[in-house]
C-alpha cells in the first residue's frame with residue numbers, strides 16, 4: 001500500500017519536472033525564434049541586393065522626420081537636421097518623388113525640413129499636401145468642430161486642477177499633467193476620459209504624462225503613404241507595378257507605413273533603430289547618420305541609372 005503510494009508520488013514528480021522542463025525549452029525556443037526574426041539586415045550592407053531589380057523602376061521615397069532625418073533631442077523644438085542631410089534629400093527629391101511623413105503638424109515639419117520640392121504629410125497623415133496642390137487633403141477635417149467643442153469641455157473640467165494644461169492641435173487635443181501634483185494626476189486622467197465619453201467620434205489614448213484625444217477617423221502614416229502613392233500614380237500615369245516605394249522611419253507610428261509596404265510588391269520598409277525590434281520593416285539602419293549614408297548611396301545609384309538610360 002505504502003509502496004504503491006510512493007510510486008504514485010514519484011510519477012507525479014516526474015510529470016511536474018517534465019512539464020516544467022518542456023515549458024523552459026519552449027520559452028528558449030520562442031526567445032531564439034524572436035531573436036532571429038527581429039533581426040533586420042542592414043540596408044547599407046544589402047544595398048546591392050535591394051537595388052538589384054530596380055533598373056527602370058520609379059522610386060517613391062517616404063521619410064519620417066524625428067529620429068530619422070534629425071536626431072532625437074530633449075527639446076523637440078531643437079530637432080534640427082544637418083545641412084548635409086538637407087542637401088542629399090533635396091537632390092534626391094529632384095530625381096525621385098519624395099515625401100516627409102511626420103507626426104508633427106505639417107507646417108512644423110515643413111519649417112524644420114525647409115525643402116520646397118517635397119510632399120508633406122503631417123499629424124500622422126491627418127494633413128497631406130502634395131507639391132503641386134494649393135490645399136491640403138485633411139481626412140479628419142469634418143471632426144474639427146467636435147474637437148473644438150471637446151476642448152472647451154475639457155478646459156472646463158480641469159480648470160480647478162493646478163498644473164494641468166490643454167494643448168490644442170488642429171486634429172486633436174493633448175491634456176498634459178506632468179506639472180500636476182502626484183495625487184491629482186489620476187483625477188486629470190479620469191476627468192479627461194469622462195468628458196470624452198460624451199463624444200462618440202473621439203477616442204482617448206495615453207502618452208507620457210499626457211492624455212491624447214483624437215478622432216476615430218482612419219488616418220495614420222500607412223494611409224498617408226497609400227494616399228500619396230495613389231495620387232502620384234494618377235497624376236503621373238504610373239504603372240504601379242513599376243513603382244518601388246521606400247519608407248524610412250524609427251517610431252512605433254511608422255509601423256503602419258511598414259505594414260502597408262510589407263504587403264505591397266515593390267514595397268520596402270527600413271527601420272531606424274540600433275536594437276532588435278519586432279517590426280514589419282524589411283531592413284534596418286542604426287541612426288540618422290546611417291540614413292544619410294543610405295540616401296547618398298541611393299542618390300549615386302539613381303544618378304548612374306539615369307545616365308545609363
Ligand SMILES: [Mg+2]
Pocket residue numbers: 064065066067068249250251
Ligand atoms: Mg520618428
